Amino acid sequence: MTRGAQQFVGAVTFEGVTGRRVHTDLFESGEALAHIRLAREARAIVVAPATADFLARAAQGRADDLLSAMLLAARCPVLIVPAMNDRMWSHPQTVLNAAHLRELGYDVMEPAVGPLAYDEGEGPGRMPDPEAIAAHVERMLRTGSLLDGKHVLVTAGATREAIDPVRFISNSSTGKMGVAIARAAWARGADVTLVAGPLEVPIPAGVRAMHVTTAADMAQAVAGAITDADVLIMAAAPADFRPSSVASSKIKKANAPDAIALSATTDILASTIAKRPAKLIAVGFALETNSLLENARAKLAAKQLDMIVANRAGVEGEGFGADTNRVTLISPTGEEVLPLLTKDDVAELLLDRIEALLNGR
Ligand code: CTP
Numbered sequence: 001m002t003r004g005a006q007q008f009v010g011a012v013t014f015e016g017v018t019g020r021r022v023h024t025d026l027f028e029s030g031e032a033l034a035h036i037r038l039a040r041e042a043r044a045i046v047v048a049p050a051t052a053d054f055l056a057r058a059a060q061g062r063a064d065d066l067l068s069a070m071l072l073a074a075r076c077p078v079l080i081v082p083a084m085n086d087r088m089w090s091h092p093q094t095v096l097n098a099a100h101l102r103e104l105g106y107d108v109m110e111p112a113v114g115p116l117a118y119d120e121g122e123g124p125g126r127m128p129d130p131e132a133i134a135a136h137v138e139r140m141l142r143t144g145s146l147l148d149g150k151h152v153l154v155t156a157g158a159t160r161e162a163i164d165p166v167r168f169i170s171n172s173s174t175g176k177m178g179v180a181i182a183r184a185a186w187a188r189g190a191d192v193t194l195v196a197g198p199l200e201v202p203i204p205a206g207v208r209a210m211h212v213t214t215a216a217d218m219a220q221a222v223a224g225a226i227t228d229a230d231v232l233i234m235a236a237a238p239a240d241f242r243p244s245s246v247a248s249s250k251i252k253k254a255n256a257p258d259a260i261a262l263s264a265t266t267d268i269l270a271s272t273i274a275k276r277p278a279k280l281i282a283v284g285f286a287l288e289t290n291s292l293l294e295n296a297r298a299k300l301a302a303k304q305l306d307m308i309v310a311n312r313a314g315v316e317g318e319g320f321g322a323d324t325n326r327v328t329l330i331s332p333t334g335e336e337v338l339p340l341l342t343k344d345d346v347a348e349l350l351l352d353r354i355e356a357l358l359n360g361r
Helices: 003-008 011-018 034-041 052-060 066-073 086-090 092-103 130-141 176-187 215-228 268-275 292-302 343-359
Strands: 045-050 078-082 112-115 122-126 151-156 161-164 167-169 191-196 208-211 231-234 241-243 262-264 281-288 307-312 327-331 334-337
Touching: 034 066, 045 052, 045 066, 045 130, 052 066, 052 078, 052 092, 078 130, 086 092, 086 122, 130 176, 151 176, 151 215, 161 241, 167 241, 176 191, 176 231, 176 343, 191 215, 215 231, 215 268, 231 268, 231 343, 268 281, 281 292, 281 343, 292 307, 292 327, 307 343, 327 343
Parallel strands: 045 078, 151 191, 151 231, 191 208, 231 281, 281 307
Antiparallel strands: 112 122, 161 167, 241 262, 307 327, 327 334
């Protein structure tokens, strides 16, 4: 704890809550080289919250307290988690300090946006959630993934196709599977773009989200992001049909139509075939109520995929909305039946298989 930190919470309280020894002084009782020892022992260092003053001092390489001296002695990955007033965060000097720290190899998180102290309204400056910080640490410590530095493009969720200004056609996809894949790919060091329809789960930390509503919007977003992608994973459930015309005002009950004429939407995966970079690994999903494997194999061929994830609709604990899924991974050379797993575990296994494909390219 720095001197500043101890103004907010006492070291004794912190020690009581964590059950860990709290270090505060460069010249602690009897141990002159604590900063060297702590730096050598650490696999990772997380400075959270990091004040504007800390950013300035770390950017200058100061060593006049235990934390700053320890940072200079450290060779492990360092995560700095800024938290301060939004005006202080946007001051050009702080912007320079954060940029300089990144150049020096420190990982500097972006502060979260939200209500700030002193009734200053909303702005970037809040300390990110502990879960987001933990996810960053996981990514920092993970080494050796072939996805590290790769651009992974994931789609998730349903689309909405308007009938009139207040009604739409959609499906029950919640986006859980695609979001689990995006989170897992980011933790492996990938640069992740998530093209998301309306989701019922939050966007994971670190993932760059592009929000879309219709299948046409999703097709456009995918076409824009695919140009430098290494991997495309189409986990979304875009609508296959849209109303042929959209009523400009709310359709009144008294004028209920007998039928709504539908037109096909773009098959997004198929539309990417001509735009795919040569090395792209393309993965699709197949959601079926009947003849699962036959239909999935046909989609693998028709959409020219490296792999398709076959899953069933309408079965408890599988497919839309569930936290678990039972899938078969099908590639042109083989099939792998997986047991009932959490969607997080399905995501990890899928990425393992994608890494194997990347290894062969
Ligand atoms: N997909 C797509 N564009 C659409 C519909 C689906 O890119 N308009 C993608 C899905 O994201 C998935 C794959 O195509 O990766 C298969 O989707 P699925 O709904 O199982 O099959 P469809 O191609 O829609 O065929 P059908 O509805 O006849 O089963």
